[in-house]
Amino acid sequence: MTARLRTVLTDTPLLVIAGFVLVAALPSLGLGFYWQRQVMLIAVYTLLCSGLNLSFGYAGELALGQVAVFASGAYVAAILFNHGHTDILLALLVATALAGVAGLISGIPGLRLSHWSLALVSFFFVLLIPSLVSILDEYTGGSAGLPGVLGPTLFGRPLFGRDFYYVAIAATLLWMLVLRNMVVSRFGAFLRVMAESPTLAESLGGSVRLLQIQAYVIGALPAGIAGVLFTYMTGFISPTTFTLSLLIAVLAATVLGGADSVWGAPVGAAILVLGPLQAASFQKYSSAVYGIFLVFVGVVFSMGLAGLARIVRRRLLLRRLARAGAAGGSGAAGELGELSIPGERLEVAGVAKAFAGLKALNGVDLTVEPGTITAIIGANGAGKTTLLNLISGVLRADAGTVTLAGRPITGLRAHQVSRLGVGRTFQTPLIPPRMTVLEVVESGRLRSGAVGLLPAILRLPRYYRVRREDRAAALVALSFAGLEHLAHQPAGSLPLGTRRLLEVVRAVAGRPHVLLLDEPAAGLDDEGLRELEMLMRRTREAGGTVVLVEHNVPFVMSVADRVHAMELGRVIASGPPDVVRRDQRVIDSYLGRRGRTEPGAAPRADVPSESGVA
Ligand SMILES: Nc1ncnc2c1ncn2[C@@H]1O[C@H](COP(=O)(O)OP(=O)(O)OP(=O)(O)O)[C@@H](O)[C@H]1O
Structure with a gap:
């Protein structure tokens, strides 16, 4: 097996893909209609949560217009369908494009507003839905909604039952892989840095305005996809679906799953759909319970379930490295030689x-x-x-x-x-603080070259080359200061003096x-x-x-x-x-x-x- 193929394989979340394949196979294994709908609902909420993951969890921007974008995707699918355009790919394309525009419009206030003001403006977009639906009732059906939107087509073939189920799972998996590839790229690193400190993001070469806009736009895209899937799954839409309660529920699911983890989204969505709140006796208390739950999670459990999984994984890694006698990369640094720094006047x-x-x-x-x-x-x-x-x-x-x-x-x-x-x-x-020492030092390299979103999403050879170079330079810079043994420690656990030193190492790694x-x-x-x-x-x-x-x-x-x-x-x-x-x-x-x-x-x-x- 070539080294390249090995890298691609070890870098692909095979377990997750296997999980999705298993979920896709469930109807063949006897999963009934009711549970197929529940699984599709989880997929829809996964998409909604994943948008919040990016804009809120990674970029730290409280752009909460998800539900408004969700509604726009849902109505686009229904209106296209009612006008004879039944192809699901067309609906997905138009809904995603519209979602991008909606993300841009709903995010623009964020360039001027602080976090909480932006959240309030986002709430306003959700409150606007019933009015817009009623103004455009010729197309939207007003408060009565649009029924009978069932059986979209794919290349002329009608999608009913199981076929639609497969498409919904495949679309969700595809988006999740795209998102995952984005967040582990330089773009994701920039977002994480910006969430901690816009000043730092700028000093590492990222335009905070551009990053914010990208986060709003990209974060809105899955909500558009979710809208299309939701419409074709239920066959009926009305404004009563797109409420503030839904937004709060999705926010709660995102935080519970782990706002700054891609895989926290399906976990949070599954809990949202299958959790105790779905029991009929709980329904009328659901808003209050979600609200209290959000406060509780925000105070004591901010990292979510995925955050806990990350801590366990990091501890296991550190233990393994300690057993191997090297806590991270010193050997590699030794082989990499010196770092030249092209000083200028x-x-x-x-x-x-x-x-x-x-x-x-x-x-x-x-x-x-x-x-x-x-x-x-x-x-x-x-x-x-x-x-x-x-x-x-x-x-x-x-x-x-x-x-x-x-x-x-x-x-x-x-x-x-x-x-x-x-x-x-x-x-x-x-x-x-949530980055590892190595990630912090690698972030010093962000200024060089483009953010490279497309090569990261498509995993082009350029992505792997840049990543290898970033890692090599970071290890050499760490070895400059004798800090390579800390490479896999969370940066927030370091004492102030070491953090100061780490800042210098980060700057040196960027070969300024x-x-x-x-x-x-x-x-x-x-x-x-x-x-x-x-x-x-x-x-x-x-x-x-x-x-x-x-x-x-x-x-x-x-x-x-x-x-x-x-x-x-x-x-x-x-x-x-x-x-x-x-x-x-x-x-x-x-x-x-x-x-x-x-x-x-x-x-x-x-x-x-x-x-x-x-
Ligand atoms: N953003 C600002 N707004 C108003 N005044 C400022 C601002 N930044 C600096 N100053 C003032 O400018 C002067 C120079 O400040 P500066 O921080 O550059 O000094 P310094 O030599 O770095 O001091 P120190 O050693 O304490 O860091 C000070 O009088 C400071 O109060």
């Missing part, structure tokens, strides 16, 4: 920035050469972080220019600057032309400082251009090639560490004061942070 000229009249930067000039570490020091409020934010595109300069390898990057947005090769870390580490480090030594113990120093030296040796903002003066003096001291938004001294250390102005404005307040200028663990990007 960074020039900052006359840069100024004011906040409500306060001049945070007042004409800063500096140049950073490849293969060097340039440190920026200065008292709190001197403007150091503002400078990093301007270089990395988080803030726009009022005046002045920033050029990278001679190319102006002033005024570009953060993800554009990142894609041109500027990597950074943050004063408060931004590490998605310029690496901006914002107080990476804060909170590190002696060993952490040694690892950081080693990592920075190796980055420099590999050709990196490193800009270091740091309050730990002994660390700066030992690692930097050049130091710029800032005061009140200006550079007051520049030169080799020894020269700047003896500069009287620097001693008066910063070093002397630190000496008085912090004997020995010990590493600061308590650097204040104004925000995620401060």
